[in-house]
Amino acid sequence: MSKIFNCTNHSIEIPNIVSCEGIYLLDGKGKRYMDLESGVWCTSLGHGNVRINSTIKKQIETFMHAGFCYSGDIVENAADSVLSVTGFENGNCVFLCSGSEAIELARQISKHVTGKKQSMTLHDSYLGSYSSVTDRKRNWYIFNWEACMGCPHQDHCDIGCEKLKDIPGDISDFIFEPGSSSGFVRFPPKALIQNIVAIVRSQGGKVIANEVTTGTGRTGKWFGYDHYQIKPDMVAIGKGIGNGYPVSVTAINEETVRELKKGTFRYMQSHQNDPLGAAIVKEVITIIKDEDLIPKAEIKGKRFFEMLASLKDKRLITDVRGRGLMFAVEVCDEGTGDRLFKELIARGYIVGNRKTFFRIDPPLTVQEKDFYAFTNEFRSLINHTQTP
Numbered sequence: 209m210s211k212i213f214n215c216t217n218h219s220i221e222i223p224n225i226v227s228c229e230g231i232y233l234l235d236g237k238g239k240r241y242m243d244l245e246s247g248v249w250c251t252s253l254g255h256g257n258v259r260i261n262s263t264i265k266k267q268i269e270t271f272m273h274a275g276f277c278y279s280g281d282i283v284e285n286a287a288d289s290v291l292s293v294t295g296f297e298n299g300n301c302v303f304l305c306s307g308s309e310a311i312e313l314a315r316q317i318s319k320h321v322t323g324k325k326q327s328m329t330l331h332d333s334y335l336g337s338y339s340s341v342t343d344r345k346r347n348w349y350i351f352n353w354e355a356c357m358g359c360p361h362q363d364h365c366d367i368g369c370e371k372l373k374d375i376p377g378d379i380s381d382f383i384f385e386p387g388s389s390s391g392f393v394r395f396p397p398k399a400l401i402q403n404i405v406a407i408v409r410s411q412g413g414k415v416i417a418n419e420v421t422t423g424t425g426r427t428g429k430w431f432g433y434d435h436y437q438i439k440p441d442m443v444a445i446g447k448g449i450g451n452g453y454p455v456s457v458t459a460i461n462e463e464t465v466r467e468l469k470k471g472t473f474r475y476m477q478s479h480q481n482d483p484l485g486a487a488i489v490k491e492v493i494t495i496i497k498d499e500d501l502i503p504k505a506e507i508k509g510k511r512f513f514e515m516l517a518s519l520k521d522k523r524l525i526t527d528v529r530g531r532g533l534m535f536a537v538e539v540c541d542e543g544t545g546d547r548l549f550k551e552l553i554a555r556g557y558i559v560g561n562r563k564t565f566f567r568i569d570p571p572l573t574v575q576e577k578d579f580y581a582f583t584n585e586f587r588s589l590i591n592h593t594q595t596p
């Protein structure tokens with residue numbers, strides 16, 4: 209009987225994982241499972257990455273934790289790396305442990321520097337597990353962009369549009385998750401987001417990019433907001449930046465740092481700017497650069513999208529969406545989704561199953577031949593599955 213309480217409402221599908229190898233997880237009987245969800249979008253460079261493992265070993269033997277009154281080159285160099293990829297060269301970073309924390313800190317900073325109370329986000333954005341972002345009854349303005357999806361003017365969204373006029377004047381922060389979260393892979397129109405950013409900024413509000421899932425190269429660019437030609441004030445980064453180790457970062461631009469330094473801002477957390485997490489972040493960024501993984505993700509993404517799109521039939525697979533190496537495969541109903549998911553696991557393939565769709569977010573290091581093998585297996589499974 210397991211002594212682990214699983215708070216996610218998801219059942220444990222493979223109870224005896226014992227080891228890993230690249231994009232595979234192995235169970236106690238030696239069966240290999242191709243992990244096409246990268247854990248929970250975390251192992252951006254695959255499981256057991258040799259360079260990451262040796263960075264961890266080296267850092268553990270040096271020091272893991274010092275406390276927030278003590279810093280050093282490890283953390284400073286990691287901050288430089290993050291700031292260089294976010295384009296916030298003269299900004300600052302705070303290293304934390306989870307995506308939820310990186311978003312929470314950015315929100316608290318916005319409230320502090322703007323003196324405003326209300327946060328804003330899109331109706332389908334997931335922003336972490338804290339009640340401050342899940343309970344959106346007070347001090348939240350939720351922008352429902354459902355109607356904008358079919359809007360004939362979406363490419364030329366007018367700043368005078370009635371929907372945009374409803375945005376209140378006291379927004380402290382617009383938290384934008386560029387990939388319509390939880391794996392749905394739906395992209396709000398670029399012009400709409402540019403207009404929201406302009407409105408919120410004109411009122412003195414801040415723009416926070418939630419890059420917990422869409423960052424670290426996932427969409428074929430360093431960050432999801434790069435597809436929108438906007439510059440956020442803060443970027444919350446998590447998951448893939450630690451390759452499975454729990455580290456996250458809030459990157460803050462120069463102007464916001466300057467504003468922060470004028471007052472007294474306090475955010476206490478024991479594992480703030482820990483050297484172990486920082487060393488891993490630096491190494492993840494270095495590997496991505498050394499191995500040119502971002503342009504490769506863009507190219508592979510296009511090929512993989514074609515492979516997945518070829519599975520679309522009018523029967524079981526109803527839609528396929530993707531950007532970079534982030535894909536969603538819609539199935540006709542929940543029961544079919546569940547059956548296909550379990551059968552894929554039995555055949556050694558792990559994808560994310562969310563009711564009527566699958567999330568497919570392989571490591572950036574995935575090879576074309578692996579993805580080809582997966583889509584072939586998936587096709588044969590679909591062909592042998594009865595219509596409900």
Ligand SMILES: Cc1ncc(COP(=O)(O)O)c(C=O)c1O
Pocket residue numbers: 305306307308309311334335336337385389390418420421446447
């Ligand atoms: C879009 C998005 N934002 C934030 C989070 C929260 O990250 P974490 O689970 O590391 O706290 C998640 C986690 O799934 C996420 O998908």
